[in-house]
Amino acid sequence: AQSVSQHNxxxxxxxxxxxxxxxxxxxxxxxxxxxxxxYPGQHLQLLLKYFSGDxxxxxxxxxEAEFIKSKFSFNLRKPSVQWSDTAEYFCAVNQFYFxxxxxxxxxx
Amino acid sequence: EAQVTQxxxxxxxxxxxxxxxxxxxxxxxxxxxxxxxxPGLGLRQIYYSMNVEVTDKGDVPEGYKVSRKEKxxxxxxLESPSPNQTSLYFCASSLQGAFTxxxxxxxxxxxxxx
Numbered sequence: 001a002q003s004v005s006q007h008n009x010x011x012x013x014x015x016x017x018x019x020x021x022x023x024x025x026x027x028x029x030x031x032x033x034x035x036x037x038x039y040p041g042q043h044l045q046l047l048l049k050y051f052s053g054d055x056x057x058x059x060x061x062x063x064e065a066e067f068i069k070s071k072f073s074f075n076l077r078k079p080s081v082q083w084s085d086t087a088e089y090f091c092a093v094n095q096f097y098f099x100x101x102x103x104x105x106x107x108x
Numbered sequence: 109e110a111q112v113t114q115x116x117x118x119x120x121x122x123x124x125x126x127x128x129x130x131x132x133x134x135x136x137x138x139x140x141x142x143x144x145x146x147p148g149l150g151l152r153q154i155y156y157s158m159n160v161e162v163t164d165k166g167d168v169p170e171g172y173k174v175s176r177k178e179k180x181x182x183x184x185x186l187e188s189p190s191p192n193q194t195s196l197y198f199c200a201s202s203l204q205g206a207f208t209x210x211x212x213x214x215x216x217x218x219x220x221x222x
Contacts, residue, residue, distance in 0.1 A: 009148070032207045043112075044151075044198065044213040051208050090150060094207035096166075098143075100150035 006099035023091030131199030139205030
């Protein structure tokens with residue numbers, strides 16, 4: 001069965017701290033991986049995606065994610081977070097399968 | 109502006125009173141879907157549609173109906189709402205529903221069933 005796990009449910013960081021959000025998946029076929037972000041009061045929007053090629057992908061607002069096939073992981077990273085990064089982050093596989101989300105709070 | 113719109117944004121209703129949440133997209137996308145978002149459960153797909161007159165069940169279809177009579181519209185119907193359908197609902201669309209397609213989401217509809 002397909003599943004997407006996000007083990008960090010709620011993360012609190014101070015501004016300028018580094019961020020890494022975990023995403024692990026279980027899927028039997030080819031995977032296309034996405035990270036979506038939902039800012040407070042707004043709809044979900046695409047942060048970045050990986051289909052093939054370089055396993056390190058860069059997205060908007062300084063975010064990046066690395067696909068590690070051997071670990072079935074697609075972790076999201078940002079070297080230095082800002083208060084405006086406070087949001088809920090969702091990992092997804094093949095467009096349809098979403099993780100439970102990670103709520104990030106950045107303290108000024 | 110390319111967008112997915114939903115109405116209403118907020119709705120409070122009572123058990124058993126039929127309701128419809130509308131969804132419309134202006135991007136000529138073939139694929140549309142409905143999700144519900146619940147704390148600790150993330151987004152779960154309710155129904156999806158690959159094209160006009162083609163709909164199929166997602167992971168949590170019980171208690172919901174959909175229709176796709178026009179390409180741009182994909183309403184979600186709750187014939188007899190119950191309190192366990194209190195949730196945040198999102199409509200989404202993508203070009204063709206391929207695994208590589210990015211989904212575009214509406215602003216959400218917060219539904220409370222008393």
